[in-house]
Amino acid sequence: MTIDLWGIGLQAINVLILVWLLSRVLWRPVAGAIAARQEKARAVIDDAQATQANADAAMAEVTKARADIGAERTAALDAARAEADTAARAALAEARTKAEAILATAKSRIAHETEATRKANAVHAADLSLEIAAKLLGQLNSQMVQSAFLSQLIEAISKLSAADRAALVSGLQHIDVVSATDAGADKDTIEKAICDAFGSTPNLRFVTDPDLIAGLELHSAHFTLRNSWQADLARIRKAVQDAA
Amino acid sequence: MNSPLDSVALFQIGPFPITQAVIATWIIMLVLVVGSGLATRRLDLIPGKRQAVLELLVNTIDTQIRETTGSEPAPYRSFIGTLFLFILVANWSSLIPGIEPPTAQLETDAGLAVLVFVSVVWFGVRGAGLRGYLKSFAAPNMVMIPLNMLGSITRTFSMFVRLFGNVMSGVFVIGIVASLAGLLVPIPLMALDMLTGLVQAYIFAVLAMVFISATVTDGQPGAATPPQKKDP
Missing domain, CATH: 3.30.2320 (hypothetical protein PF0899 fold)
Incomplete structure (x- = not known):
């Protein structure tokens, strides 16, 4: 049995060269591809997270805007309801006033007409009575x-x-x-x-x-x-x- | 059948004897490099089947490194991954008739072990500094320095002996059975040899990672040796 030290050295050099060659044609390119994909995936995830954050922010804004619109709508409805109530009360009061005025006018006119009719009736009755009395008294001459x-x-x-x-x-x-x-x-x-x-x-x-x-x-x-x-x-x- | 402990030089380039194992190593290197180059020609953001297989391989190695060291796998990926791939392909090359796997020769396994030994020093110095690396020999205390230094050598020795023994024995047994029992009888043994080759590649790569990780971890400032008892 003999061990050739030159042979050992040559094989060591061969493997060392193989290490150097494979590091350039195999390990680095494949590891680079993996790293590139991981970087790309990370970038995509970051973009997705940023987009998600933007979407969340937009959703929050929309929610806030919707709440504001709801509050404005409620306020507008309340204001319109109050205004309608006020207008209705004013219209009702005005109508009541007008009705009362019309009623008073009608009552007054009715009273006046009644009084006038009564007076006319009284005059007519008096005339009739006096005419009757005159005819009766004419017979007593x-x-x-x-x-x-x-x-x-x-x-x-x-x-x-x-x-x-x-x-x-x-x-x-x-x-x-x-x-x-x-x-x-x-x-x-x-x-x-x-x-x-x-x-x-x-x-x-x-x-x-x-x-x-x-x-x-x-x-x-x-x-x-x-x-x-x-x-x-x-x-x-x-x-x-x-x-x- | 030749002795597996002997390696016959086919020719010589300078002081380097070119054996069949060296030529097989070159072929494997060529196949791995060209195959990897072709497989990684067009890598897309959305992977196809080929790219998915490659990414599965890289992810698996990264996971093993991360679970073993607890740190990022990038600095160790090329070395550990190449070790695993080379040993696996070298072990499985025995399935091709006429090819003797390089890992069945002592020189190849010893060369791999030398690389692991050097990488332990390299990563230890780079991760913890020269002082930290030297300090890792004093873990858990100063008394362990000789034993740790001896251990760093013996564990390297055990690595290549384990790999050599398993692969060589598998090839040797298949060769004996094939010479005795015909064509189809060695097939179960070849399947077992595939499993052995996969396990040995995995063990070699994981052990290398453990040695590197232990050296880097022991050399860190936080991994100080227990307080020494002071004399009054």
Whole structure:
């Protein structure tokens, strides 16, 4: 058995050369490919993480924006609801005011119309009553009624002041003695009673006016002494109208 | 059959005897380099089957180095990986008729062991400095210096003897059986020889890695020797 040291050295050199060659054609290229892929994968992962972070940030912004929009929507709805409530209350108050005004106006108009109708009815009723009374009193135009009216006339003349009686008598114009029907035979009695009442002799003229219904009146240019049922009815009508 | 312990020089280049083992080594080198060059011509980001096989090989070696040393595999990958590949291909070259594996010759295994011995020194000095490398002989204490120095030689010796013994015996047995029993009988033994060749390549590479790692680790400042007892 012999061991050749040159042979050992040659084989060692051979393997050393092989180490050097394979490190260049095998180990480094393959390890470089693995490292390049790992680097690429790391870059892709980093990009993905960055993209994920951006997406998360965008999602957070969208979520915040959505929350803000929700809050704005709620606020806008609340504001619109409050405004609508205010407008509704104002419209309701205005409508109530208008309705109350219309109601008051209607009530007032109804009251006025009612009052006017009532007055018209009262006047109409008074007219009707007086017409009925006039017709009834026209049937009562008797001698006794005429005598009563003469008495009332004489009493009214006597109630005048002496100056008034003197002024009526001293006038140059005549005094009309108005009756509803022709006095006929009673003219002298009437004239005598009137002269006695005045205490002198006035210039009397007898006139017939059926509108008096019954009664005796004295008419002059500046003086009228009413004493008839026509005058009484006119006074009653006036009183009724005033009362209405 | 020639003695496996003898190597016959076919011719001489200067002082170097060119034996069949040397020529087989050159062929293996040529095949490995050309094959690697062809296999790594186009490496893409997305690997094909060929690239996947290469990356699996590199990843496996890197994992073994990382688990053994606990450090990054890049500084050791070329040396350990080439050792493993060369020994594996050399061992399996016995399957080709007429080829005697280079690792069945003492010179080749001794050369590999010398390379491991030198690489231990090289990586130890580079990793821990000359002082750290020398300090690694004092682990765990100064008393162990002679034994560690002796051990660094004997473990190298045991490496190449182990490899030589296993491969040579496999070739020798297959040769004997083939000469005695015909063509198909040695096939199971050849299959066993393949397994032996793979295991021996793995053991040689792992042992080299362990020796390098132990030297680098023992030479680090943190791996100080236990405190010596001081005399009063």
